[in-house]
Amino acid sequence: MSERIFITGIGTGVGKTITSACVTEALQADYWKPIQTGLMEGTDTDTVHALLSNDVSVCHPEAWKLEAPASPHLAARLENKTINPDAIIARVESYTPVNRPLVIEGAGGLLVPVNDHYFTAELISDLGAKALIVAQNYLGSINHALLTSAMLKHLGIPVLGWVFTGDYHSNEDDIVKWSGYPKIGRIPWTEHVDKSFIQQQAQLLSASLHTLLA
Numbered sequence: 588m589s590e591r592i593f594i595t596g597i598g599t600g601v602g603k604t605i606t607s608a609c610v611t612e613a614l615q616a617d618y619w620k621p622i623q624t625g626l627m628e629g630t631d632t633d634t635v636h637a638l639l640s641n642d643v644s645v646c647h648p649e650a651w652k653l654e655a656p657a658s659p660h661l662a663a664r665l666e667n668k669t670i671n672p673d674a675i676i677a678r679v680e681s682y683t684p685v686n687r688p689l690v691i692e693g694a695g696g697l698l699v700p701v702n703d704h705y706f707t708a709e710l711i712s713d714l715g716a717k718a719l720i721v722a723q724n725y726l727g728s729i730n731h732a733l734l735t736s737a738m739l740k741h742l743g744i745p746v747l748g749w750v751f752t753g754d755y756h757s758n759e760d761d762i763v764k765w766s767g768y769p770k771i772g773r774i775p776w777t778e779h780v781d782k783s784f785i786q787q788q789a790q791l792l793s794a795s796l797h798t799l800l801a
């Protein structure tokens with residue numbers, strides 16, 4: 588089976604979508620955001636699609652598109668709906684290419700609820716994916732990162748490693764040391780997030796991604 592890479596993060600707004608675009612471009616993978624919450628500012632799928640340069644990657648349609656920029660369980664409740672993870676799991680087989688990876692982006696961080704008794708971490712396992720953790724560099728990121736890695740270990744979820752976002756900070760080295768997970772790379776802050784930036788960062792991440800997936 589082709590690899591499924593679930594892009595999770597130490598929180599929301601940490602750079603998962605930009606990282607998803609870089610990883611998708613680097614691997615000529617397909618991309619899927621099963622649950623999109625918040626539609627006012629566009630969707631992550633549209634963002635990734637606009638940032639890709641290769642003509643192989645397919646961006647698959649979301650299973651859920653919810654209006655409120657909130658946790659999936661709450662955004663669904665506000666529309667009198669309940670997200671059924673089975674409907675998401677049922678699609679993953681057909682969305683996974685035969686000989687290329689599928690990049691799956693989560694909503695927010697690892698313990699974001701999908702409904703009132705099912706969390707994003709469970710979805711990673713049920714989708715048969717390995718986790719790639721996005722950690723933005725900020726004061727406080729050590730705690731958020733190590734809580735995330737501790738929970739992934741506790742649940743026995745396989746982890747590819749860390750992608751850090753933002754300017755270099757020694758937190759990266761401490762997080763790698765204390766988590767035991769490898770650093771895949773770092774995506775620096777840029778004035779212009781455009782196709783050429785994604786292509787450049789994809790090239791920089793490519794070697795370690797291919798090594799870890801070999």
Ligand SMILES: Nc1ncnc2c1ncn2[C@@H]1O[C@H](COP(=O)(O)OP(=O)(O)OP(=O)(O)O)[C@@H](O)[C@H]1O
Binds near residue numbers: 598603694
């Ligand atoms: N390397 C970067 N340089 C400049 N801006 C960035 C970079 N990475 C992310 N951003 C910006 O920061 C914001 C949050 O990034 P992003 O959308 O990737 O977060 P996210 O973790 O995917 O959030 P969500 O949980 O909503 O999916 C976006 O406006 C994005 O354009």
Ligand SMILES: C[C@H](N)[C@H](N)CCCCCC(=O)O
Binds near residue numbers: 625657696
């Ligand atoms: C709306 C936002 N951009 C994300 N799509 C969803 C973030 C959910 C965070 C839930 C939480 O951890 O409190």
Ligand SMILES: [Mg+2]
Binds near residue numbers: 603604605631
């Ligand atoms: Mg995103």
